[in-house]
Amino acid sequence: MKTDQKRWDERFGKKGFALGKEPNPFLKKVIHLLPKGRALDIAAGEGRNTILLAQHGFEVDAVDISERGLKKAKKLARGKGVKINTFLVDLDQYHVEKERYDLIANFYFLKRRLIPRIKKGIKKGGKVIFETYLLEHRTLGTEGPKQAKYFLKPNELLRLFKDFRILFYREGIFREGGKKKAVASLIAEKR
Numbered sequence: 459m460k461t462d463q464k465r466w467d468e469r470f471g472k473k474g475f476a477l478g479k480e481p482n483p484f485l486k487k488v489i490h491l492l493p494k495g496r497a498l499d500i501a502a503g504e505g506r507n508t509i510l511l512a513q514h515g516f517e518v519d520a521v522d523i524s525e526r527g528l529k530k531a532k533k534l535a536r537g538k539g540v541k542i543n544t545f546l547v548d549l550d551q552y553h554v555e556k557e558r559y560d561l562i563a564n565f566y567f568l569k570r571r572l573i574p575r576i577k578k579g580i581k582k583g584g585k586v587i588f589e590t591y592l593l594e595h596r597t598l599g600t601e602g603p604k605q606a607k608y609f610l611k612p613n614e615l616l617r618l619f620k621d622f623r624i625l626f627y628r629e630g631i632f633r634e635g636g637k638k639k640a641v642a643s644l645i646a647e648k649r
């Protein structure tokens with residue numbers, strides 16, 4: 459959506475990295491358990507997770523609506539000596555190629571209509587890794603989205619992937635990087 463693009467380009471257009479250069483702590487902790495091969499980073503932003511995946515030997519495609527975010531991601535990847543592929547896309551319109559990926563990563567982006575497309579894009583035996591905010595996050599008064607539609611309801615993420623084999627799931631309030639956040643995290647395998 460055009461308004462999303464404007465908002466995120468403005469945010470990523472500022473100096474520094476709005477979401478930091480450090481990868482997501484959950485991804486960092488479990489990356490050794492994930493199948494190597496071709497990965498897709500959904501709504502990759504400034505590329506903090508894309509780069510970690512590339513550093514661990516994945517051939518990674520990063521998709522996002524923000525040109526500024528993807529430019530920063532490319533630059534950061536070059537600086538770290540890894541190659542990533544970036545694609546400027548609107549995920550409202552995007553169709554993931556059938557069974558193309560060994561891994562799809564979805565961090566801090568919630569578009570429920572995209573879930574069937576994510577599932578289709580994963581190879582049999584491939585995995586999805588997903589983490590985003592729970593509704594409870596709004597009570598913590600820390601950073602995060604504003605609109606209720608961007609938050610997961612209790613057990614919602616679990617239900618969204620109930621036709622996959624759930625390998626890891628957690629929900630709750632966690633302290634990471636010195637900040638409290640209410641999130642659900644999942645790793646699931648396509649059968």
Ligand SMILES: C[S@@+](CC[C@H](N)C(=O)[O-])C[C@H]1O[C@@H](n2cnc3c(N)ncnc32)[C@H](O)[C@@H]1O
Nearest residue numbers: 459462466501502503522523524548549565566
């Ligand atoms: C909170 S950021 C998360 C970025 C990244 N996944 C991370 O964890 O660092 C949300 C991202 O969604 C992207 N985004 C928002 N709406 C989008 C859309 N319709 N299509 C593609 N990307 C979108 C934004 O540009 C932004 O990079």
